[in-house]
Amino acid sequence: MAKASHSAGKLAFGGKVKRTLCGLCPAHCGMLVQVEDGRPVRFHGDPDNPVNAGRLCPKGSAAIELHEHPDRLNHVLKRVGRRGENRWEKIGWEQAMDEIAAKLAGIRAREGPEALATLGGTQHSRDWAGWRFINQWGTPNFINSGRNCGTGSMITECAMYGWDTVTASAIPGVTKCLIMWGSNFAEANPMGWGPLKKAVQAGVIKLIVIDPRRTKSAEIADLHLAVRPRTDGALALGMIRTIIEEGLYDKEFVENWCLGFDEVREIAQEWSPERTSEITGVPAQLIVEAARIYATTKPARLSFGVSTSQIGEGAARSALLGQSILRAITGNLDVLGGEMLQDEAYENLAYWDLIDFTRLIDHPARTRDNVNAHDVRIASIKGYAAFRKAMAKVKPDGHYAAQYMLFTSQPHVYRAVIEGDPYPIRAIIVQNGEPLVNYGGSRLAYEAFTSEELELLVVMDHWLTPTAQLADYVLPATDFLERPELSMRWGFTRMFSVGQQSVAPMFERRDDYDLWAGIGRRLLDPLDWPEQVDEMLDRFLAPSGRTHREWGESGASCYLPENRTFQKYREHGFATASGKVELIPSLFEQFGIDPRPVYTGPPYARPDVDDEAAYPLQMLTGSRVLEFMGSTMRQSKKMLARHPEPLVQIHPETAATYNIADGDWVEIARPEGAIRQRATVTDAIRPGTINLAGYWWDPKRRPGADLSGVWEANGNAITPYDPKLSSFVGDQPLRGLRCSIRHVNAPVG
Numbered sequence: 001m002a003k004a005s006h007s008a009g010k011l012a013f014g015g016k017v018k019r020t021l022c023g024l025c026p027a028h029c030g031m032l033v034q035v036e037d038g039r040p041v042r043f044h045g046d047p048d049n050p051v052n053a054g055r056l057c058p059k060g061s062a063a064i065e066l067h068e069h070p071d072r073l074n075h076v077l078k079r080v081g082r083r084g085e086n087r088w089e090k091i092g093w094e095q096a097m098d099e100i101a102a103k104l105a106g107i108r109a110r111e112g113p114e115a116l117a118t119l120g121g122t123q124h125s126r127d128w129a130g131w132r133f134i135n136q137w138g139t140p141n142f143i144n145s146g147r148n149c150g151t152g153s154m155i156t157e158c159a160m161y162g163w164d165t166v167t168a169s170a171i172p173g174v175t176k177c178l179i180m181w182g183s184n185f186a187e188a189n190p191m192g193w194g195p196l197k198k199a200v201q202a203g204v205i206k207l208i209v210i211d212p213r214r215t216k217s218a219e220i221a222d223l224h225l226a227v228r229p230r231t232d233g234a235l236a237l238g239m240i241r242t243i244i245e246e247g248l249y250d251k252e253f254v255e256n257w258c259l260g261f262d263e264v265r266e267i268a269q270e271w272s273p274e275r276t277s278e279i280t281g282v283p284a285q286l287i288v289e290a291a292r293i294y295a296t297t298k299p300a301r302l303s304f305g306v307s308t309s310q311i312g313e314g315a316a317r318s319a320l321l322g323q324s325i326l327r328a329i330t331g332n333l334d335v336l337g338g339e340m341l342q343d344e345a346y347e348n349l350a351y352w353d354l355i356d357f358t359r360l361i362d363h364p365a366r367t368r369d370n371v372n373a374h375d376v377r378i379a380s381i382k383g384y385a386a387f388r389k390a391m392a393k394v395k396p397d398g399h400y401a402a403q404y405m406l407f408t409s410q411p412h413v414y415r416a417v418i419e420g421d422p423y424p425i426r427a428i429i430v431q432n433g434e435p436l437v438n439y440g441g442s443r444l445a446y447e448a449f450t451s452e453e454l455e456l457l458v459v460m461d462h463w464l465t466p467t468a469q470l471a472d473y474v475l476p477a478t479d480f481l482e483r484p485e486l487s488m489r490w491g492f493t494r495m496f497s498v499g500q501q502s503v504a505p506m507f508e509r510r511d512d513y514d515l516w517a518g519i520g521r522r523l524l525d526p527l528d529w530p531e532q533v534d535e536m537l538d539r540f541l542a543p544s545g546r547t548h549r550e551w552g553e554s555g556a557s558c559y560l561p562e563n564r565t566f567q568k569y570r571e572h573g574f575a576t577a578s579g580k581v582e583l584i585p586s587l588f589e590q591f592g593i594d595p596r597p598v599y600t601g602p603p604y605a606r607p608d609v610d611d612e613a614a615y616p617l618q619m620l621t622g623s624r625v626l627e628f629m630g631s632t633m634r635q636s637k638k639m640l641a642r643h644p645e646p647l648v649q650i651h652p653e654t655a656a657t658y659n660i661a662d663g664d665w666v667e668i669a670r671p672e673g674a675i676r677q678r679a680t681v682t683d684a685i686r687p688g689t690i691n692l693a694g695y696w697w698d699p700k701r702r703p704g705a706d707l708s709g710v711w712e713a714n715g716n717a718i719t720p721y722d723p724k725l726s727s728f729v730g731d732q733p734l735r736g737l738r739c740s741i742r743h744v745n746a747p748v749g
């Protein structure tokens with residue numbers, strides 16, 4: 001029987017109160033919502049939810065404003081003009097489902113199931129529905145934004161030690177040292193940041209921040225290594241060398257559990273503190289000090305951060321290998337408060353059976369791998385099957401967050417639409433995602449979405465986003481206040497959370513599940529796609545012995561398994577082919593990837609994007625800010641009051657070189673084009689590096705030819721779309737790219 005780990009807390013307000021989960025970012029904090037006359041009127045953080053313990057971040061405070069916002073999509077729209085012309089006809093849901101299903105049936109009959117690609121976003125609570133659909137339909141071409149988020153880390157860690165640590169959190173009071181490596185909890189993880197900050201300030205946890213910027217996290221750190229962008233692989237090797245030379249590694253663990261140590265030692269040998277310093281720009285003494293503190297202050301956690309997956313070809317591979325080697329040789333793997341491997345089966349949740357990626361491997365109608373498999377071989381069905389085989393002795397089901405290994409590379413999807421290479425993609429369904437703003441390489445996305453070769457583009461969202469403006473059908477989605485919630489954390493952890501539906505959906509907004517169920521009932525086995533999402537939620541929760549409603553009424557919001565065990569490898573080995581930690585992963589070799597942590601940082605291999613004379617600066621894109629989640633929240637007056645404009649951070653020396661003052665408008669150019677943002681002149685960034693505001697479009701502008709300003713301030717309008725610049729797993733290059741800047745007078749041009 002499932003344990004309800006938290007009882008109903010005292011509510012600060014009366015009336016009808018629903019206990020739910022905030023859906024405005026992937027943290028899924030607990031929220032209590034007061035409902036009057038069918039409307040949400042007040043809310044606050046759920047004190048009994050362990051994720052947020054009663055707190056909410058600024059974004060959460062905009063929940064009702066966004067729910068009732070006049071610009072929300074409330075009806076199903078069918079395009080009547082040309083794509084992007086903003087001429088629509090309102091139609092009913094069933095008509096839309098009939099027409100979409102008919103189109104898809106035709107495309108499947110003509111081109112096979114692989115001609116459908118689905119593009120999603122960041123970890124919303126209905127991702128499972130889309131994945132269940134593609135596994136039954138048989139297309140390997142699917143993406144969530146996780147493709148540029150954790151794929152590199154996930155694949156590297158799984159190849160080396162059979163499981164990932166992406167979501168393992170530092171535990172204040174247990175974890176003694178945390179390296180925030182290209183991550184910034186102060187903005188990106190507000191719930192983790194509060195307790196962590198206290199622990200750092202109390203001196204019970206050492207914090208090392210590795211970031212070209214002096215972020216809020218770096219400000220309170222014991223050490224801040226202001227690394228030159230894209231040189232993280234060199235820094236890792238410098239630290240590895242100090243740790244090995246000074247005998248600070250875990251000898252027992254290395255001897256008994258690691259393969260490839262001698263080769264790593266040899267490669268690291270070249271990386272003296274001085275040489276490492278020259279490449280990375282970090283003072284030699286700081287590198288040595290960081291290595292010593294990290295290796296001797298245990299348990300230690302080297303956090304997941306998106307940066308090292310997003311630094312593109314060469315650089316990402318050596319950085320991710322180096323980070324994983326550090327985690328392993330210091331003996332922190334699968335230790336409480338260290339690098340906890342979430343490798344146990346779900347209890348009380350039929351997660352794996354109902355999503356079922358095994359079905360995609362064996363799908364009878366699927367004759368082809370995904371459209372990047374010939375090029376990025378490891379991120380494919382074949383790659384995933386190889387991981388499953390390597391893990392089989394320990395984990396026959398494979399990794400529960402399997403989708404992260406399988407996400408297709410974006411430029412490959414777009415090329416398959418435009419050029420039909422290696423085979424045509426003819427239909428795209430976008431749900432929860434904003435590819436023109438968030439995916440990187442927006443210009444190629446635009447070409448694909450407006451191509452006549454694309455026969456069907458469906459977008460389901462809360463807003464008429466730039467991508468939605470190009471769609472054939474736009475479907476209005478409910479938000480978290482209007483739907484029953486079940487957050488299963490995408491297979492990463494064994495914890496799950498339940499949220500009650502607070503109010504009935506407004507207008508014709510529908511559950512995201514209804515899209516997949518609508519097509520599924522028409523074109524797949526209808527028994528797999530019940531009418532009501534509640535029935536599916538009950539199927540997921542069946543092993544717990546309670547329905548979704550019963551969970552909600554019980555006052556419990558979170559199920560946290562209590563029987564966690566550590567160092568399980570001592571019983572069954574690591575989930576790799578050899579059963580050991582493979583510091584030089586054999587799986588990489590199998591897929592033609594250099595498995596050695598040999599440093600290959602800048603320059604990028606293509607001279608036109610690495611032309612120092614034309615593009616003398618390096619730019620970072622996408623660094624998180626507290627007020628926004630990806631491209632969202634810019635409809636909120638509250639958030640815009642706090643953060644009204646896209647701001648580019650520039651060091652005073654760099655600003656002086658270009659005659660730019662604080663508050664000036666600046667044009668940022670790359671071979672892909674130019675955008676404009678407003679300068680913040682600050683010494684909290686390395687000279688020669690600028691930090692762009694990410695993901696800007698302007699929802700206040702009417703939809704039209706300029707797609708609500710998507711080309712004006714959006715960093716991804718100038719990130720590359722050449723797959724050769726992507727990393728070894730197909731993650732796009734988003735950081736450390738070359739650019740030029742100049743002062744301009746107007747915000748738009």
Ligand SMILES: Nc1nc2c(c(=O)[nH]1)N[C@H]1C(S)=C(S)[C@@H](COP(=O)(O)OP(=O)(O)OC[C@H]3O[C@@H](n4cnc5c(=O)[nH]c(N)nc54)[C@H](O)[C@@H]3O)O[C@H]1N2
Pocket residue numbers: 023120121122123124145146148149150306310431432433434435438439440460461462463465477478479480512621622623629630631632694715716719734
């Ligand atoms: N340049 C650059 N690009 C990046 C990154 C970077 O660092 N730099 N980071 C990458 C990473 S790590 C990520 S995860 C992605 C984030 O990218 P996305 O996941 O695309 O992020 P969002 O903008 O949060 O969400 C996309 C869309 O989903 C809609 N949406 C929100 N809730 C719902 C819902 O309940 N139902 C439906 N149907 N739609 C909903 C929003 O309105 C929005 O239009 O960006 C990636 N792109």
Ligand SMILES: Nc1nc2c(c(=O)[nH]1)N[C@H]1C(S)=C(S)[C@@H](COP(=O)(O)OP(=O)(O)OC[C@H]3O[C@@H](n4cnc5c(=O)[nH]c(N)nc54)[C@H](O)[C@@H]3O)O[C@H]1N2
Pocket residue numbers: 025026122149181182183184185187188189210211212213215227228229230231232304305306307308311620622623624625626627628629630735736
């Ligand atoms: N408020 C808010 N919170 C979020 C999100 C959001 O959009 N808004 N998104 C969520 C998602 S999807 C994700 S994946 C996480 C991401 O969370 P984080 O991993 O913390 O991501 P970022 O803030 O994008 O990047 C962290 C830092 O990397 C630094 N950096 C850039 N280039 C390099 C480099 O080459 N090397 C090194 N070492 N550092 C570099 C940047 O300066 C930045 O401070 O946040 C989640 N939380």
Ligand code: SF4
Pocket residue numbers: 022023024025026027028029052055056057058059060061190191
């Ligand atoms: S937006 Fe803020 S309150 Fe909502 S889940 Fe994310 S961190 Fe929690």
Ligand SMILES: [Mo]
Pocket residue numbers: 122145146148149150306
């Ligand atoms: Mo992400």
